[in-house]
Structures are given as C-alpha cells and as structure tokens.
Amino acid sequence: MPTQLCCFDAVIVATGAQPVKLPVPGGDNKNVLIGVDVLDGKTEEPKGNIVVVGGGLIGTEVAVDYGIRTGNNVTIVEMLPRIMSDCSDSDNIVYSQMIAEHNIKVMTSARVVEINSEGVIVDCKGKKLVPADYVIIAVGMKPQSELYTQLENSDLEVISVGDCVQTGKIYDAIHTGYKAGLRI
Numbered sequence: 001m002p003t004q005l006c007c008f009d010a011v012i013v014a015t016g017a018q019p020v021k022l023p024v025p026g027g028d029n030k031n032v033l034i035g036v037d038v039l040d041g042k043t044e045e046p047k048g049n050i051v052v053v054g055g056g057l058i059g060t061e062v063a064v065d066y067g068i069r070t071g072n073n074v075t076i077v078e079m080l081p082r083i084m085s086d087c088s089d090s091d092n093i094v095y096s097q098m099i100a101e102h103n104i105k106v107m108t109s110a111r112v113v114e115i116n117s118e119g120v121i122v123d124c125k126g127k128k129l130v131p132a133d134y135v136i137i138a139v140g141m142k143p144q145s146e147l148y149t150q151l152e153n154s155d156l157e158v159i160s161v162g163d164c165v166q167t168g169k170i171y172d173a174i175h176t177g178y179k180a181g182l183r184i
C-alpha cells in the first residue's frame with residue numbers, strides 16, 4: 001500500500017466524470033472544442049459558424065450561450081429524434097424559447113460522421129456538409145473511476161460516490177455521499 005494511505009481507514013472516492021470524445025475522423029482537429037471546457041472558459045472563444053454536436057443539457061447550454069452573441073450562427077446536431085431528452089421541463093421551456101428567438105438551428109435524427117476543414121459531415125437521410133469554423137463536442141460524460149479501481153483491492157474501506165459511479169445530478173452525488181458517510 002502506498003505510504004501516504006497508511007493513516008486512513010476509509011476513502012470516499014468522488015472524482016466525478018469526464019467528457020466523452022467524439023470518435024470520428026477529424027475529432028481531434030484544432031477547431032474541435034469540448035463543451036464543458038468551453039462553458040468553463042478554458043478554450044479560445046468559438047465564433048462564426050459553430051456546430052454543437054450533442055443536444056443534451058450541456059450541448060444546449062453551450063449552443064444558447066454562443067447563439068445569443070451577435071455574429072454567431074449556431075447549429076445543434078443531435079442523433080436522437082429530439083434535443084434535451086434528459087432535461088427538466090423548466091430547462092426545456094426556457095431553452096426552447098431562446099433557441100427560437102436567436103435562430104439557433106437544430107438537426108435531429110442526425111449523426112456526425114466526420115469533421116473536416118470545411119465543417120462537419122452529418123448523416124441525416126444522406127450525408128451533408130454543415131459549414132463550421134468551430135465544432136463543440138457535447139456527447140456525454142463518463143465516470144472517472146480509475147482512482148477507485150486502483151484502491152478497491154487495498155486494505156482500506158473504499159466507497160465511490162457521485163458521478164464517478166454513474167453520471168447524474170447534484171442530488172444523486174449528495175445522496176450517495178450521505179449514504180457513504182453513514183456506512184463508515
């Protein structure tokens with residue numbers, strides 16, 4: 001066991017989740033940004049023609065954030081038949097109104113299959129190019145469970161909570177954290 005762990009009896013791992021990358025040709029191009037990083041202000045500012053890949057809560061938030069800024073032309077591409085299928089009714093009402101007011105385009109039942117220097121190739125009853133200066137990826141989050149995996153076979157009691165078990169909401173993280181606290 002690493003020496004720095006010897007003075008603990010239990011560890012609660014709450015390392016959260018990390019964004020999923022889009023595994024398509026061009027997914028690592030310079031103009032491809034990660035939605036969570038854009039929201040956190042960790043990237044250059046996307047401008048001009050912006051395609052947001054993924055119409056869940058994060059994709060919709062980032063699309064609205066940049067779609068309300070003058071000079072931007074934002075398109076959300078979502079492979080499901082509708083966007084915001086994982087969102088609350090209140091989010092749906094507010095964001096739908098902003099999407100309509102700011103002419104944010106929405107393509108549903110549409111899958112991005114390639115990113116190139118001109119934009120994204122979308123398969124939507126046939127392949128078409130959607131021009132893009134920037135492509136923002138918001139195709140989901142995956143649990144960051146490596147630390148839990150490293151520790152689970154040690155002599156310590158190790159409990160993982162929150163998004164590193166299964167991505168969810170703040171309520172789920174607090175609730176699983178509370179239950180872990182009761183167990184130790």
Ligand SMILES: Cc1cc2nc3c(=O)[nH]c(=O)nc-3n(C[C@H](O)[C@H](O)[C@H](O)COP(=O)(O)OP(=O)(O)OC[C@H]3O[C@@H](n4cnc5c(N)ncnc54)[C@H](O)[C@@H]3O)c2cc1C
Binds near residue numbers: 015016168173
């Ligand atoms: C853009 C976005 C918007 C969201 N909006 C909402 C919302 O409106 N309502 C809602 O209920 N939920 C929302 N969620 C979900 C919510 O944020 C998460 O469910 C919640 O934060 C999970 O809590 P957590 O403590 O498990 O993980 P996190 O809050 O992700 O915290 C994990 C922390 O662990 C740190 N960490 C990771 N690895 C290590 C390590 N090895 N050592 C030390 N520290 C480490 C990370 O840096 C991070 O600070 C949103 C999520 C995102 C990404």
